Amino acid sequence: MLKTMVYGVCGAVVVGAVLFGVYAWHPSIDEVSPVAEHNFTPEMVAKGKMLAAAGYCDTCHTPPGGAPYGGNYEMHTQFGSIYSSNITPDEETGIGRWSKAAFIRAMRSGVSRDGSHLFPAFPYEHFNKMTDEDITAIYAYIMTSVAPVKQVKKDNGIPFPLNIRWLQAGWKLLFADTQQFAYNPDKSKQFNRGAYLAEGIAHCGACHTPRNALGAEQYEKMYQGAAIDGWIAPSLTATSTSPIPWREQDFYEYLTTGNAPFHSSAAGPMAPVMHKGLTQLPDEDIHAISAYLADFNNNEASASAATHDVVQTALAAQHTQAPPRIDEGARLYATACQSCHYNSDQVVKGRPLLAISSSTNLDQPTNLINVVLDGIHNDQGIAGVVMPGFRDALSDEDISAIAAYLRQSAGKKPWPNLQQQVVDIRAQPRFAH
Ligand code: HEC
Ligand code: HEC
Numbered sequence: 001m002l003k004t005m006v007y008g009v010c011g012a013v014v015v016g017a018v019l020f021g022v023y024a025w026h027p028s029i030d031e032v033s034p035v036a037e038h039n040f041t042p043e044m045v046a047k048g049k050m051l052a053a054a055g056y057c058d059t060c061h062t063p064p065g066g067a068p069y070g071g072n073y074e075m076h077t078q079f080g081s082i083y084s085s086n087i088t089p090d091e092e093t094g095i096g097r098w099s100k101a102a103f104i105r106a107m108r109s110g111v112s113r114d115g116s117h118l119f120p121a122f123p124y125e126h127f128n129k130m131t132d133e134d135i136t137a138i139y140a141y142i143m144t145s146v147a148p149v150k151q152v153k154k155d156n157g158i159p160f161p162l163n164i165r166w167l168q169a170g171w172k173l174l175f176a177d178t179q180q181f182a183y184n185p186d187k188s189k190q191f192n193r194g195a196y197l198a199e200g201i202a203h204c205g206a207c208h209t210p211r212n213a214l215g216a217e218q219y220e221k222m223y224q225g226a227a228i229d230g231w232i233a234p235s236l237t238a239t240s241t242s243p244i245p246w247r248e249q250d251f252y253e254y255l256t257t258g259n260a261p262f263h264s265s266a267a268g269p270m271a272p273v274m275h276k277g278l279t280q281l282p283d284e285d286i287h288a289i290s291a292y293l294a295d296f297n298n299n300e301a302s303a304s305a306a307t308h309d310v311v312q313t314a315l316a317a318q319h320t321q322a323p324p325r326i327d328e329g330a331r332l333y334a335t336a337c338q339s340c341h342y343n344s345d346q347v348v349k350g351r352p353l354l355a356i357s358s359s360t361n362l363d364q365p366t367n368l369i370n371v372v373l374d375g376i377h378n379d380q381g382i383a384g385v386v387m388p389g390f391r392d393a394l395s396d397e398d399i400s401a402i403a404a405y406l407r408q409s410a411g412k413k414p415w416p417n418l419q420q421q422v423v424d425i426r427a428q429p430r431f432a433h
């Protein structure tokens with residue numbers, strides 16, 4: 001009896017292993033002569049260029065100062081560093097001999113041409129939501145318009161055994177979203193267009209959706225906020241800690257100008273998403289993404305009234321806070337910040353009212369500290385508008401005093417271990433792009 005059970009269990013393990021092997025194994029797809037498939041129309045190439053921008057291929061596949069699409073951009077993950085691949089049409093070190101089929105398979109299922117599994121730092125789960133036609137357009141753009149670069153991909157700094165590529169097959173089996181994009185007939189055409197773009201090429205969830213311990217997006221918490229590259233990508237849903245709810249028009253303004261006056265500016269990893277990516281899409285596409293996000297907030301009606309009240313209270317508080325109280329944070333704020341961050345009877349774009357801004361109201365001080373340390377450059381936030389960085393001008397103690405003061409002015413409970421967080425964030429490598 002016991003023997004039969006043991007055989008049974010062993011049998012099941014063997015069958016399981018064989019099935020897993022079949023699932024995990026992908027054939028290599030033959031290399032093609034680089035000119036074989038290059039009969040692309042100019043319209044297709046132009047569309048591919050736009051989609052590649054909206055998918056920020058450039059941001060992840062180009063290290064600071066490196067050749068476009070040449071790879072070796074270092075991504076810091078919780079498991080170690082991952083380097084992006086060379087996706088220029090170089091025939092030896094890039095994807096110059098990849099067929100269209102090999103490219104589509106990589107974009108859909110994270111399998112390289114030679115059959116090896118790719119890590120999900122490459123957001124293939126999102127690219128899988130795209131149509132074949134759109135993926136082919138990106139292929140057309142890369143093959144015809146990106147300059148070939150000879151550069152070998154660095155080995156990822158992922159420790160053994162996590163670095164074993166076929167183990168990724170197990171990860172995919174457990175976590176990967178393999179569903180293709182499904183049109184939702186209960187929603188408008190505009191919503192569906194927004195969903196197609198945001199969930200697919202623009203992969204907003206790759207940063208804004210929290211991940212589990214093994215790095216998989218938790219779809220039941222879609223867009224509810226997550227830490228990424230030393231920043232917080234805030235919740236884009238009704239769980240946002242912003243005192244003023246996000247409306248469709250706020251999203252639209254943020255995504256087209258880099259700033260929503262009642263909320264925040266796009267700095268850190270969000271700056272290239274907005275400035276290099278979304279600005280390349282037609283206006284109606286940004287409206288579609290905004291309408292789609294507004295649907296996660298579901299508060300158009302109440303938002304306008306709430307906005308008025310919260311803004312009036314915050315504006316009035318500025319008057320009672322100046323002249324500064326004896327508090328050190330208030331004194332430092334008055335000397336270092338208030339000349340720019342001051343609004344009289346209404347919030348003016350380019351003069352953020354920090355008591356209502358996202359970075360003051362998030363559960364973590366991360367974004368506020370990042371912005372105070374390094375400022376907001378010309379190509380971040382509102383184009384051409386600059387906020388200076390205070391890395392060299394303010395000590396850790398000063399920054400934590402200002403942050404504590406702002407947090408209090410927002411009426412939120414104090415951030416724990418604030419000064420230590422300033423020390424830690426100052427020591428981090430600066431986000432480059
Ligand atoms: C968030 C960062 C990120 C973005 C955005 C991104 N990639 Fe990648 N990509 C990577 C990383 C990292 C790898 C290597 C993964 C590995 O080592 O397993 C990769 C690998 C690839 C590969 C496989 C290459 C090979 O030799 O196996 C292709 C093809 C690719 N990316 C195309 C694209 C395209 C096209 C876009 C834009 C639509 C894009 N990627 C956007 C990070 C990214
Ligand atoms: C590479 C990571 C990344 C991607 C991809 C990304 N975001 Fe962000 N996003 C962030 C970060 C980080 C912030 C915080 C930036 C700041 O405060 O300066 C942010 C902020 C935002 C905000 C402001 C939220 C607030 O409460 O202040 C909105 C709105 C937003 N993102 C929308 C989007 C949309 C829409 C997409 C997809 C089209 C997207 N993001 C893709 C990282 C990302």
Ligand code: HEC
Pocket residue numbers: 258259263264265266333336337338339340341350351352354357358359360367368371372376377380381382383385386387388390402
């Ligand atoms: C010279 C004017 C100036 C000074 C001084 C200044 N700021 Fe700013 N700040 C700005 C501008 C302008 C923006 C918006 C930039 C953009 O969108 O491009 C901004 C944006 C911010 C943001 C982003 C708000 C959000 O949630 O996205 C924070 C946080 C911030 N400032 C904090 C401070 C603090 C704290 C100080 C003082 C230590 C300070 N600033 C000093 C001009 C200034």
